[in-house]
Amino acid sequence: MESTEQKERRLAAIGACDRVLSHAKRPTMREQLARIATRDLDRLPDMYGDGVVGELEQRVAELLGTEEAVFFPTGTMAQQVALRCWAGRTGNRTVAIHPLAHPEVHEREALSVLSGLRTVHPTTERRMPDAEEIRGLDEPFGTLMLELPLRDAGFLLPTWEELTATVAAAREREAVVHFDGARLWETTSHFGRSLPEIAELADSVYVSFYKSLDGLAGAALGAPAELAAEARAWRHRYGGLVFQQWPVVCSALYGLEHELPRLPRYTAHAKTVAAALREALAEAVPFSRVHPEVPHTHQFQVWLPYPPEVLDAAALRQAEETRTAVFGRWFPGEVPGLSVTEMTVASSALEWTASDVTEAVHAFLDRLN
Structure with missing residues (x-):
């Protein structure tokens, strides 16, 4: 230690x-403040998710090609909310997930302790699960969560053909698909596809603003409008509806404008x-x-x-x-x-x-x- x-x-x-x-x-606090100061700071700050927060949500939805995007203070909260919402819709609280995925390794069993979900592992290999492993999983699951890229295995990605086949196999199992896209922003070169084309494969997508974009913190959940509305309700219940978030949001917008390209x-x-x-x-x-x-x-x-x-x-x-x-x-x-x-x-x-x-x-x- x-x-x-x-x-x-x-x-x-x-x-x-x-x-x-x-x-x-790491940028100093002064350097971070300088990035925030590139925004128009003479306007009124956000209050409980309006104003500049809404602007960021709209920008992310446009980038991902999703109906809506919901801002969250952390990715851990965003994914818990997404997965529990899908569990309610599918009627199945089991999530198929890789054992090296972020919720399994870095979140202190939050999926089960806070959300009452359980996980099953299609594979223990240090790679993404493939279509045959999804088809062969020996129990029903409501949601397949894929971390793109799989960080703890070495930031690994499947090929585009492998990814589409794995998603199709989940659909055959009547499961929804959620992408842990904390680092989805940088997958376009490997897949040879745009962000909307990648996000379109999934029913919901989480993205981070600090892992690749150098923001202060924060995340967003791209989802259909109906799921986004429910996600906002759960965000409130989880304590994620913060009074003012403009410094974090402005740094996220800076990252989208300067780091993403x-x-x-x-x-x-x-x-x-x-x-x-x-x-x-x-x-x-x-x-x-x-x-x-x-x-x-x-x-x-x-x-x-x-x-x-x-x-x-x-x-x-x-x-x-x-x-x-x-x-x-x-x-x-x-x-x-x-x-x-x-x-x-x-x-x-x-x-x-x-x-x-x-x-x-x-x-x-x-x-x-």
């Missing part, structure tokens, strides 16, 4: 770096970065791995055969000594002796060439000794 002192030292070191490869340099470029450059990392590590470190080898989005994993604390210490020394940061935090992997870190290729990485990556990786590895 990283102590507060260690965290502050790490963030200070990255903040002082001139070059950062993986997107770990850049995501295809980030995704393309991630392939260059991943290839350079893979080659540099393979030369010097047995059992190293870049996963997936060709990233599906602008995010992917790197695995190395060292304890996390050793890798964190080397990364910190590199940042403090060279003002260059290659990796963020490292965490224990599922295999003993291996550690994993997540790479996010964003604006700070665009200036890095393959040779820059190679040189910086060698400098990092030198500090492991």
Whole structure:
């Protein structure tokens, strides 16, 4: 567990770096306020979801091609509401979901504790479930939830053909389909489809404003008008109808205007970065791995055969000594002796060439000794 002192030292070191490869340099509060200040702030603030909140909801609905969108303070709340609404409509409280999906790993069993839902797993493989696994699931389910991309498996996506087949298999089972699209924004390059084409496959879609768009917080649920109306009622019950939310909403609008158009470029450059990392590590470190080898989005994993604390210490020394940061935090992997870190290729990485990556990786590895 990283102590507060260690965290502050790490963030200070990255903040002082001139070059950062993986997107770990957090904007200061002043920088965040400057983004918000690009909006028209002379108007009255929102009150319980009107004003600028409604503008954001309309913008998201247009981007996704859904009838409506509902703003939520968190994605955890948005998805719980969506899944319990669908359970009421289908009459089945069972959700088919991957065991590595966000509600199963990161939400303290909220689906069952708060919403009374239960989950079943079509597969335990570290990939999206396929159509045959959905057809072969040995009990009824009301909703299939697909996380696009599946973050804890390595930000993995199926092919477009695999995705459409899996959705069709759920329809054959008379189930509705919900997309956990926290990072849906960056899937268009991989699928070769627009956001509306992707969202159209599902009955509802959740998107995040801070994971890829650098917003302060917040999420939205794209859904048919009838479900959106019920979602607003449950949002109120869950405590999500906040008095004023304009700072979060303005930062989300900034992200839609400035970060969303850049995501295809980030995704393309991630392939260059991943290839350079893979080659540099393979030369010097047995059992190293870049996963997936060709990233599906602008995010992917790197695995190395060292304890996390050793890798964190080397990364910190590199940042403090060279003002260059290659990796963020490292965490224990599922295999003993291996550690994993997540790479996010964003604006700070665009200036890095393959040779820059190679040189910086060698400098990092030198500090492991």
